[in-house]
Amino acid sequence: MSFRFWRRVQLFPGVSLNLSKSGASLSVGPRGAKYTIGPRGTRATVGLPGSGLFYSVQNPGRASQSRRGNRTQTEPPAPLPIPVKDRLSLGFFQRLVTPADERAFVDGLRALHEDNETEALAQLESAPEQADAAWTAGLLRLKRHELEAAYALLHNALQRQSALGQLYAKYQINATTSFSVTHEVTAHIGPRERGTRLALAELHQLRDEHDLAAEHLRLILAETSEDVVVKAALAELLLEAEPIPRANADQVVQLSAGLENETPVHAALLLYKARALRALGLDEVAVSTLTQAYRRKKDRPEALLRQIRYERALAYAAVGRRGDSRRELSAIYAEDPGFEDVAVRLGVR
Incomplete structure (x- = not known):
């Protein structure tokens, strides 16, 4: 030890x-x-x-595991x-x-x-x-x-x-x-x-x-x-300003052009890209971007995945897919009832 x-x-x-x-x-x-x-x-x-x-x-x-039982005889001591x-x-x-x-x-x-x-x-x-x-x-x-x-x-x-x-x-x-x-x-x-x-x-x-x-x-x-x-x-x-200036949204889209969902950091940037796309009125493309960001869940923080789902629910609603939007919001509410304004959007508060 x-x-x-x-x-x-x-x-x-x-x-x-x-x-x-x-x-x-x-x-x-x-x-x-x-x-x-x-x-x-x-x-x-x-x-x-x-x-x-x-x-x-x-x-x-996932608790960290002790290496004592896994150390080989040839491994030098630290x-x-x-x-x-x-x-x-x-x-x-x-x-x-x-x-x-x-x-x-x-x-x-x-x-x-x-x-x-x-x-x-x-x-x-x-x-x-x-x-x-x-x-x-x-x-x-x-x-x-x-x-x-x-x-x-x-x-x-x-x-x-x-x-x-x-x-x-x-x-x-x-x-x-x-x-x-x-x-x-x-x-x-x-x-x-x-x-x-x-x-x-x-x-x-x-x-x-x-x-x-x-x-x-x-x-x-x-x-x-x-x-x-x-x-x-x-x-x-x-993206801090409300409403998001179109010039800023365009810069974010350019920053994230060609981005793949390789790491949690990339997933976070895809989330920002989707927000920028929505600010530009491109909600359908935002849905696709958020789906790409949500596709890989292994080693992704739960809070980040939940935020991606919330943004996708908003994008679904914007393109008229209200059933998909409600399903996303319901899943988020089941995991975290106090997340953002999910309870209000679902009409449970």
């Missing part, structure tokens, strides 16, 4: 710093996609085809991890030869590990020339909703993007931004240009500067055009 010891320092809603024996991880969930990992079940981390990204899929209701506290401690002679800004970064992370956020900020902000220090301090300021200071720090980190991640790597600390896409799907991105732009997108959304938030997402797509995670975030952002 093995034990995993870790600590989580809450930064702001959707963002936390996870500290464990094996390292530290930083999780960032932009408001552009409003879902988070569910509290139960196991997670599998999978690569997105052709994107270089990873995402986690929650497997509800190496003992180095505690975070030891990695963030500089000895007397090491401090003498370590540059001041690098010492400030290490001391700042150790202070954060010890729940001393004020000291962490003081140390990290004393080393603005270190991209990793500016990046971490920017996220802490963002947590406090000190948006001007957060913007300055994150913009500084972005200007030094070639150095992002270097100090984290030197001290063997794993810093990962986690981009939540559905209730139980999260993409993991490291402290690079993409992660910094995602944090800036969150910041601009907090300021209701949706155009600037979208600009950062588009700049990511300019570098990695098949980044389906960022496509989903941008699509959700474009």
